[in-house]
Amino acid sequence: MSLVVRPSPAIWVDGEPATALPIPDRGLDFGDGLFETLLVRQGQPVLLDYHLQRLQHGIEALAFPDCLPRARDHLASACKQLIGTPWAALRLTVTRGAGPRGYAPPERVVPRTIITSAPLQQDRDELSAPITLGWAEVAWSIQPRLAGIKHLNRLEQVLAANEARALGVDEVVMLDARGLVCSVSAANLFLVEDGRLLTPSLEYVGIAGTRRRLVIEQLAPALNIEVVQRDVHAAQLEQAAELFCCNAIRGLQPVSRLGEQHWQDHPVCSALHAGYREAVAC
């Protein structure tokens, strides 16, 4: 094992270098906030517009005052510090800030931004090695008011990630409370079926991933592959011609195993990855 000296993660609170979050903060108290995890290449955030648009949806869903311009400015300042770093993962968190005791937000809300970044050791241009999946026991609860956005209430995903570790798999498929497929714990999920791509619709559960959107809007159309967003049943997964996951940091990840089913080749995922490479080259 080689010894790699990793720089400490960098942290900014409201645009200033920091090591701690002022208390009280409603992000800590109630998970009253949102986050985005961005891949940053040489100081350039990848798919920034997609991230900011999802953040804006969250700001509206939670009825935060308009804080997008400020968050964008703080993000830009943090990214400047990452010029010279080949690849970094940057987390932007926006909370509803301080408030008195109780769930009701204060009359005057001053949102806070918290940014943390850490260099990534691995090159992000290459297609990820195939991953193994299991089935999560914990379900993703149905909440149309919060579906799609990336808020800070993520205990179900934490429980699922714990299950993945216990099962010895890379990720677990989460069903929702209706028994329909949602995603894996930290990435969206696509199936190849009859030459088309299927992915669960996310009106009631789930997080609308930036890479999911990229596949739907850009990568699949560029290859003339149809994408359908709809209810996906558990039984469809093991029967799929191919499965892959995607998220901002890992990119596209072909699936090599789910339960008893194995997949050796991932021609569709590999083909889509060529477009993905270009997209992250920004």
Add this chain to the structure above:
Amino acid sequence: MSLVVRPSPAIWVDGEPATALPIPDRGLDFGDGLFETLLVRQGQPVLLDYHLQRLQHGIEALAFPDCLPRARDHLASACKQLIGTPWAALRLTVTRGAGPRGYAPPERVVPRTIITSAPLQQDRDELSAPITLGWAEVAWSIQPRLAGIKHLNRLEQVLAANEARALGVDEVVMLDARGLVCSVSAANLFLVEDGRLLTPSLEYVGIAGTRRRLVIEQLAPALNIEVVQRDVHAAQLEQAAELFCCNAIRGLQPVSRLGEQHWQDHPVCSALHAGYREAVAC
């Protein structure tokens, strides 16, 4: 309006006076933690055992390492500072502490405790003034793995509290995703029906309040009133002989109005309050 000088809230992190939380912390990142809000009378936490037992259930549900003794020690130290304060609200938060990026907890978890306290201006011995209720639009999502415990994922309650403000009522009744009554946003709910008390069962949703437990285990039995925990339908509420809410800080709160229905007298709630007074006198 009289000018009251209020002391600043006191804050401790891991038992030390503090003003900020070290970053990263999984409590902020994912709501990966638990909390208790205690009523403290002259430095004495009221119903401490009930609070610690619920906290322990949460620690087990989230698979935290055993951190109850440490949390109890930090709580005891904070309470010592409140001797001489007639009434205070103390919040004890326990998070899974620091961790690397991603939902999966680190191999070695070191939970953090965060305590904040603030004096309460109002005497807590008297029965609360009656409160008004409306109906929440946001539903409480069904998640048996997290039901009953008081975790940090509280966005649904934040949305509900926002709705209460918009409706101009003190609180809103939240239904669960099945359409059954759960509670109000920040308190449990009891109905008086045919001389019995009814309260929603909490296997799938809700928070198992310490005052709810006090009513069920001590206050109602002392008056020979039967308590039934079961499914409660929305239509039952407006037809109830009496409604009341309860939580740790507000105690028992009779309901004066819900929708078109008004209640002037609250004989059962008033009778239970006599026992409640004794319980908080500890």
